[in-house]
Amino acid sequence: MRTRKRRRVxxxxxxxxxxxxxxxxxxxxxxxxDIKEEQVxxxxxxxxxxxxxxxxxxxxxxxxxxxxVHGDGPQNATHDTFYRPIWEAMAKAGYATLSWDKPGVNGxxxxxxxxxxxxxxxxxxxxxxxAKTQPGIDPGRIGLWGASQAGWVMPxxxxxxxxxRFIIGVAPAMNWLRQGRYDLVATLRDQxxxxxxxxxxxxxxxxxxxxxxxSETYEEYxxxxxxxxxxxxxxxxxxxxxYLSDVSADLAKVKVPVLLFLGGRDTHVDSDDTEAGYxxxxxxxxxxxxxxxEDSTHNIVPKGVEDSExxxxxxxIAAPRSLFTPGYLDEQQKFLAAIGRE
Numbered sequence: 001m002r003t004r005k006r007r008r009v010x011x012x013x014x015x016x017x018x019x020x021x022x023x024x025x026x027x028x029x030x031x032x033x034d035i036k037e038e039q040v041x042x043x044x045x046x047x048x049x050x051x052x053x054x055x056x057x058x059x060x061x062x063x064x065x066x067x068x069v070h071g072d073g074p075q076n077a078t079h080d081t082f083y084r085p086i087w088e089a090m091a092k093a094g095y096a097t098l099s100w101d102k103p104g105v106n107g108x109x110x111x112x113x114x115x116x117x118x119x120x121x122x123x124x125x126x127x128x129x130x131a132k133t134q135p136g137i138d139p140g141r142i143g144l145w146g147a148s149q150a151g152w153v154m155p156x157x158x159x160x161x162x163x164x165r166f167i168i169g170v171a172p173a174m175n176w177l178r179q180g181r182y183d184l185v186a187t188l189r190d191q192x193x194x195x196x197x198x199x200x201x202x203x204x205x206x207x208x209x210x211x212x213x214x215s216e217t218y219e220e221y222x223x224x225x226x227x228x229x230x231x232x233x234x235x236x237x238x239x240x241x242x243y244l245s246d247v248s249a250d251l252a253k254v255k256v257p258v259l260l261f262l263g264g265r266d267t268h269v270d271s272d273d274t275e276a277g278y279x280x281x282x283x284x285x286x287x288x289x290x291x292x293x294e295d296s297t298h299n300i301v302p303k304g305v306e307d308s309e310x311x312x313x314x315x316x317i318a319a320p321r322s323l324f325t326p327g328y329l330d331e332q333q334k335f336l337a338a339i340g341r342e
Contacts, residue, residue: 042131044129103115151247171261173269182269260289
């Protein structure tokens, strides 16, 4: 009897080991991509940038290129690997991708909070100019991909160089001030805040805005009793530099194809405002393609996934391509494949 029991125990342990090994192999497989990444130093701008140039694993090229423009925050080149499934989808369409650590991130020189939107556009153009000199890159098929805050950067960059042949925008906003107010109220509502709590937050935001309009420094605002919770001096200076940003004037002059992704459950950017603005300003036939996913968030991730730490963590590790809303990766691949045939 003890022998049979021992065999059953060892059999169960063996099953667990096999499952763990199999799961480990699956995770490794899911985090391997059909791209070849190269660490690069992008020069020619205000400061050198630490970048990643990812080429398709198959094919000799020359390849088209998508230059990635980050949203807000201290982002590294891969956005903590979040970009890699997107890079792979683009590689399937024959495109390489270029991204970089923001200034000051991962030991890179500079400080991203010292930048204006114009500085970011200049940085993007410098990266394009550098990329055109790289072997295997087709200078006639270069475009921009950017999320959120990048929506103010990309049209400005596209107007500074004729090398930008297309733009892919993910949840960009039209106007900084409207976006900020929407973000504040929508996020609080999503978190279950009471009307009184929202009213107090709006009043605090208004005081903050009045100080920015008065060109007050962080120290001046704080000395007057201003609430600076969650704000550093650098962040205050960044907001002072950029809070009047509005994409309308630049966007109206864009003459290249634009693919716009929006999420119906976005609490950071008003998707209705953005869609209306882009449709109003990009009226030429074939200029604008809008892909809207009603149950998706700011990152074009299903709301139920983003709200669940367990689900989002599991997918990010075990099936990162499935983290995004179905269709999101495929639409980018299709858009680029069509651009490549023009």
